[in-house]
Amino acid sequence: MDSVTIVGAGVVGYASAAALRAHGYTGRITVVGGERHRPYDRPPLRHGFLTGQTTIGELALESPTEDLDVQWQLGVAAVGLDPATHRVTLANGRTVDADAVVIATGSAARRLGNSPRGVHTLRTVDDALALREELLPGGRMVVVGSGVVGLEVASTARDLGMDVTVIGSTTDALCTAFGRTVADAVHRLHARTGTHVRTDLRVAELIGPGWVSGVRLTTGEEIGADVVLLDIGSVPLVGWLGDSGLDLRGGVVCDEVGATGAPGVVAVGDCAAWLDPVTGQHRRVEHWSDTRNRPGIAMAALLGDPLGGSQRPSRLASQQAGSRVQFAGRFHGGEDLSIEAGGVETGDLLAVYRRGGRPVAVLGIDQPALVKDWQARLVGADASGPGAAAAPRADAATLAVPQA
Numbered sequence: 468m469d470s471v472t473i474v475g476a477g478v479v480g481y482a483s484a485a486a487l488r489a490h491g492y493t494g495r496i497t498v499v500g501g502e503r504h505r506p507y508d509r510p511p512l513r514h515g516f517l518t519g520q521t522t523i524g525e526l527a528l529e530s531p532t533e534d535l536d537v538q539w540q541l542g543v544a545a546v547g548l549d550p551a552t553h554r555v556t557l558a559n560g561r562t563v564d565a566d567a568v569v570i571a572t573g574s575a576a577r578r579l580g581n582s583p584r585g586v587h588t589l590r591t592v593d594d595a596l597a598l599r600e601e602l603l604p605g606g607r608m609v610v611v612g613s614g615v616v617g618l619e620v621a622s623t624a625r626d627l628g629m630d631v632t633v634i635g636s637t638t639d640a641l642c643t644a645f646g647r648t649v650a651d652a653v654h655r656l657h658a659r660t661g662t663h664v665r666t667d668l669r670v671a672e673l674i675g676p677g678w679v680s681g682v683r684l685t686t687g688e689e690i691g692a693d694v695v696l697l698d699i700g701s702v703p704l705v706g707w708l709g710d711s712g713l714d715l716r717g718g719v720v721c722d723e724v725g726a727t728g729a730p731g732v733v734a735v736g737d738c739a740a741w742l743d744p745v746t747g748q749h750r751r752v753e754h755w756s757d758t759r760n761r762p763g764i765a766m767a768a769l770l771g772d773p774l775g776g777s778q779r780p781s782r783l784a785s786q787q788a789g790s791r792v793q794f795a796g797r798f799h800g801g802e803d804l805s806i807e808a809g810g811v812e813t814g815d816l817l818a819v820y821r822r823g824g825r826p827v828a829v830l831g832i833d834q835p836a837l838v839k840d841w842q843a844r845l846v847g848a849d850a851s852g853p854g855a856a857a858a859p860r861a862d863a864a865t866l867a868v869p870q871a
């Protein structure tokens with residue numbers, strides 16, 4: 468194999484290039500990226516970058532001394548793939564040919580019907596630049612959706628002196644992934660700092676036209692806003708693969724090492740629905756921290772490297788209304804939740820998730836010592852392997868998450 472095209476210059480595209488080099492691949496690597504930026508860290512977009520504490524330069528994933536010898540084609544999207552010839556067609560009409568293709572196009576934030584001005588989603592550095600212009604003291608912000616990103620932006624806006632209302636529903640990621648008890652505890656943290664947290668509601672529409680003036684709930688109630696952030700989930704960016712013949716049900720469908728049905732074509736990251744060997748289902752895992760596992764595994768598979776790699780627990784850390792929320796582990800669905808310390812009333816808690824009686828994940832609110840302790844006891848916590856070691860710089864990106 469002499470040439471590889473990686474489509475998507477996000478953390479996974481970058482970690483895939485690093486993993487190829489770490490596996491000893493010396494051929495040509497071309498990375499095609501729809502954004503104009505070199506790969507950067509997304510978690511700080513929720514807080515440090517919005518407040519101006521983190522600069523755009525500090526988001527960079529590449530270290531100044533690193534040279535992966537990659538040909539970058541940035542600011543141009545791929546619009547087609549021929550899986551048989553591995554030819555990628557770009558929006559500017561050019562084509563890139565290679566012996567193999569890595570699909571790493573990530574996901575896009577879901578939107579809600581019409582979009583008057585003042586309505587934002589937060590996915591890219593350009594989204595964050597546009598949003599931060601409008602986070603003005605005394606302004607009114609509505610956050611639709613109470614996921615980790617929406618809630619952290621809510622607390623950032625509150626810190627900046629805004630009047631903030633969060634509209635949560637039972638289908639929000641915080642509730643569905645971590646459970647109602649944990650969601651309630653996090654909501655309470657925000658309520659204590661003056662954020663209006665309204666749960667079990669749905670937004671029917673954004674009130675426009677022109678500049679947004681608020682949101683209308685399905686109950687008919689209207690809530691005024693100068694700025695609205697939508698945090699209502701994401702969709703895999705696979706539209707450009709529409710004519711490829713690849714299985715695109717719920718993302719690029721892959722086996723447990725990222726291989727698609729087409730030889731020499733793998734998919735990794737938010738856009739990829741890998742086979743979960745525990746449940747036998749294909750599903751997308753939208754975790755930055757998975758970048759330290761999966762590119763290494765997929766690149767090993769692409770190179771026919773028998774060493775492969777192994778999956779390690781995902782991690783997440785977020786500042787929520789002055790409290791530190793940490794998660795480690797891996798969900799497959801249907802885990803049992805128990806609160807092992809603290810509780811909803813005290814504000815700090817430790818939740819342990821078990822599958823078949825064995826701990827698979829842990830979430831702590833202001834419980835760093837207990838999280839660290841439990842992290843070592845999780846199923847798979849001791850898993851390590853050549854695949855994990857194959858993306859050293861991506862590991863550094865993961866370690867940066869707790870500071871986000």
Ligand SMILES: Cc1cc2nc3c(=O)[nH]c(=O)nc-3n(C[C@H](O)[C@H](O)[C@H](O)COP(=O)(O)OP(=O)(O)OC[C@H]3O[C@@H](n4cnc5c(N)ncnc54)[C@H](O)[C@@H]3O)c2cc1C
Pocket residue numbers: 474475476477478479480499500501502509510511512513543544545546571572573574589590591616704707735736737738752753754755756757782783784785868871
């Ligand atoms: C604000 C924010 C905070 C987050 N915080 C955390 C956190 O604390 N912990 C955690 O685990 N996860 C977090 N996540 C999720 C994490 O960032 C994602 O799981 C991760 O970015 C996925 O990486 P990726 O490379 O698959 O996709 P992306 O990072 O989305 O990168 C994909 C890239 O591909 C490009 N692209 C798309 N289509 C095309 C095309 N047709 N042609 C060329 N290029 C294309 C996109 O423009 C993008 O640059 C956060 C996400 C956001 C948005």
